[in-house]
Amino acid sequence: MGLSEFALIDHFFRPLGANRDDVVIGVGDDAAVLSCAADRQLVAAVDTLVAGVHFPLDTAPGDIGYKCLAVNLSDLAAMGAEPAWATLALTLPEADEAWLAAFAQGWADLARRYNVALVGGDTTRGPLTVSVQVMGFVPSGCAVTRGGARPGDDIYATGTLGDGYGGLRCILDGNRDDEHSRYLRQRLNRPTPRIELGLALRGIATAMIDVSDGLAADLGHIVEQSGCGARIELDQLPLSTALVRLAADFAQRPELSRLEQATAAQRCAIIGGDDYELCFTAPPGHAAAIEALSHRIDCPVTRIGRVVEGVGLSGRTAGGDSVPLAASGYRHF
Ligand code: ADP
Ligand code: MG
Secondary structure (H helix, E strand, O other): OOOOHHHHHHHHHOOOEOOOOOEEEOEOEOOOEEOOOOOEEEEEEEEEEEEOOOEOOOOOHHHHHHHHHHHHHHHHHHHOOEEEEEEEEEEEOOOOHHHHHHHHHHHHHHHHHOOOEEEEEEEEEOOOEEEEEEEEEEEOOOOOOOOOOOOOOEEEEEOOOOHHHHHHHHHHOOOOOOHHHHHHHHHHHOOOOOHHHHHHOOOOOOEEEEOOOOHHHHHHHHHHHHOOEEEEEHHHOOOOHHHHHHHHHHOOOHHHHOOOOOOHHHHHHHHOOOOOOEEEEEOHHHHHHHHHHHHHHOOOEEEEEEEEOOOEEEEEOOOOOEEEEOOOOOOOO
16 A cells, blocks of 8 residues: 555654644644743754664664654753654655554654654655654743853763763674663663653753763863863763673774773763763752652762863863863764
8 A cells, every 4th residue: 555645644643642732733734833821931952863874774663763752852851841742854765654654653652651742744755864843841931051050060960871872883883682782772772861850950950961962072062151161070970781891892993092091981971972861060959859859750860070160071080080071072064
């Protein structure tokens, strides 16, 4: 059965995700009409995933459907925003129904969990590219930006860092299939957007970002926009067992090799990208509240360093040696 463009949209995308009362007009008209409460601000983000650039060409369609929404929800989480709506611009080489069904399932898994309605999009033919826009809310004036960190603040990270990079290496270096490689690949393909924690950190975090390009690059944005510096305690970086076990195998990669004083897994955590964990800063007086939130929400949070006077990032080894960390992450141009 070959579906036309409109039948395909009707079949796969009209019912996709959550039903929300604030969607006045969703998929099917020229544009969506959405209701927005007066005391809230709209928070919008868009991210494009290109096959062969953002994910390996043989990535499962369910993982692509999941991840294209997850990376956008992660941006909302980093603003402290509550997700509501999404639009999806899908460029496909062909209308393969099995592919579309799996893609839609991957999307739906996440969209229902976070109450995100798909309200519109665009479907075109071409090299596989997925562009997703998400919209959400904050109470007016309550968004958490990258610019509010102050010297003396603690720096925290959620989850574990470096797994996305490790997962990618496991795929590119010959599709390894042991238990640790499977774990890292799952972390790459199905990252957990830290929505609940992001919401709970409004009024607590002074600055926040999601780690998409690597900790050094993303924390680099916080210190630059906040006008301060940061010192990371290398031995405090949260690392998964799987990454610690496998990282020695890719520590010689050129992008990792210059951080000689750090262990292989620490290098992945600092330089690697695609983790979609949150990195945030908060005054030391909030430490107990943050620990309580971490338990309540069941989201691991680790203190990894401190905001300092000055500029740029440095690391400190367990032995007390200082290591310069230039903010270098993945750049397209
Ligand atoms: P137009 O030509 O007016 O842009 P389209 O034919 O592109 O309309 O789309 C028809 C309807 O289907 C619109 O409401 C659009 O938002 C929706 N739509 C198209 N593609 C998608 C998609 N991939 N996901 C969700 N909605 C889509
Ligand atoms: Mg269109």
